[in-house]
Amino acid sequence: MSKERILVVEDQPDISSLLKIYFTAQGYEVYTALRGQQALEICSKTPPNLALLDVNLPDMEGYDVGRALRASPRTRHIPIIFLTARGERRDRLIGLGEVQAQYYIVKPFDIEEVHTIVKNQLEEARRRNQLHPVTNLPTAELLNDQLRQLLVAPRWALINVHINGFETFTNVYGAVVGEDVLRFVALMLNEVVSELGGNEEFVGQQSVGQSFMITTLPERSHAICERIIARFDEEIGLHYNYRHRKQGYIEFVDDTGETRQAPLMSLSIGVLTQDDGPFADIRELSEVAEEVRQRALIQAREQGKRSFAIYGRS
Template identity: 45%
Template sequence: MSNGRILIVEDDFDISNMLRIFFTGQGYHVDVAARGNDALELCRKKLPDLIVLDIMLPDMNGYEVCKVMRTTTRTSHIPIIFLTQKDERSDRIAGLELGADDYITKPFDIEELKLRVRTAINTYKRHNMTDPITGLPSSRLIEDQLRNLMRTKDWTYLQIGIDHIEPFSDEYGFLARDEVLRFTTLLLNEVDDEHGTLDDFVGHATSNTFVLVTKAENVTSIVSELRQQFDEGILAHYSFIDREQGGIMQPDGNLVPLMKLSIGIVSDKAQRFSDIREITETAAEMRRLDRDKQAQQ
């Protein structure tokens, strides 16, 4: 089990390579970027749990990278530790004002950096910021996102549930269930990368429910792509027999169908909402209708 995913943004190869080897040995997945734009691109493909960010980069400085991260919805929650040769108070304050979580000065003590990395990741998880299984923003960050929605326009809120996951978990176990949640997370991020915008938000609301807030105009393509790819990909999580019979046979002779997505969609284009509870309750009702419709098919 990985301790988390770290993105090292550092143009000095010796330093970045040393950090990559060290943190890989500590049980982390490590990605490395030598330029600020490369870091932003890597974050689009796979969100890290933490970013170690050098201030002096060849294309844009670390402050600019941090500002983009903090003002882009999908990366706004990720902890950032600045790595810098500067030890001036004004530089540290500038970084912290932009939303960095910590800083460490070169030459640094690797054990100290290890502790700061671990503390930053654990703090976010402990404060209910991210889900421990999927790494996605969870309840508090979702609430913050919904409050932001009330002040903006042209958004669509999708509540996405995995139906029939409880019987699957009973049959295959919690580890298999966690793999389904991680598969769904990957799918949501990939589909949103292709069809959504950088201001979109993907969250993990409850054990089997996800949230996607998108500014994309063509939401229909997102929904159809999610359904199609989920239906295809979920088959790999079942045994050959269950795939062939289309579900899990219960002791009483009833067949529990294969897992599917049920999706509730609400938009400010269709109606006005007075508070965030109204958004979530309307989406939950739309999801129930979608689930009933699919059960009849």
């Protein structure tokens, strides 16, 4: 299981350092930001599992950081805890009401109390099965909620991404290395979406592990898919040993005991937009997206290509 990521947004270096040292010692991966814009840039590339926000920041109020997190499909599920010197009733109402933070703690704080609150919030998220245990991407009901929103949205694109050959790879290299591949893909997808997308994008992962979904706008879908394919095909070889990387395939023993060859991992991508609908429910939407993705896999094999994308159901 991956370490859970905590983002500390605090402009006082001594407090920021204290929180980072403490929570790192508790087994968390801790990111720090001294400014609000820096925090939003971190969230766009590697969304944390929880955010600890100060209100008084040099470039914007922490409330604005919280509002931006709530406005983005990729970060709206993140628990927010305010740690601030501003303890007036009006401030609390903004933090808990407008921003919908889970807690509002006034400085000076008891760090062990903060840890208990953080731990409880993260345990609650795990209990609801909201995040994938390896990549920390939204999954299960969070993914379904995003698909439901597509059914009523006027314009959208759904990108269904699947890692071909992943099971064979993990059988040869082991589950731990397989988890490294999942984390690589999750990070790469977030980076591509952050570079080419906006605030509307969502990146999630199906519970089975090797399938991912991105929601975006139709005019961005081609560029996003092309960049994903280019980066994956260029970088995936780093997860193989030199011999397999050079020969372009790996050997494995099948159930009959016979040695076979399998190509390096690739991606098959199916893309739907609102023009491919209407869809009755998210089950039909997911099934059609998978059908298009399967067509991409078949055409890639027929044309002798590696990663491949198909746009539209017909």
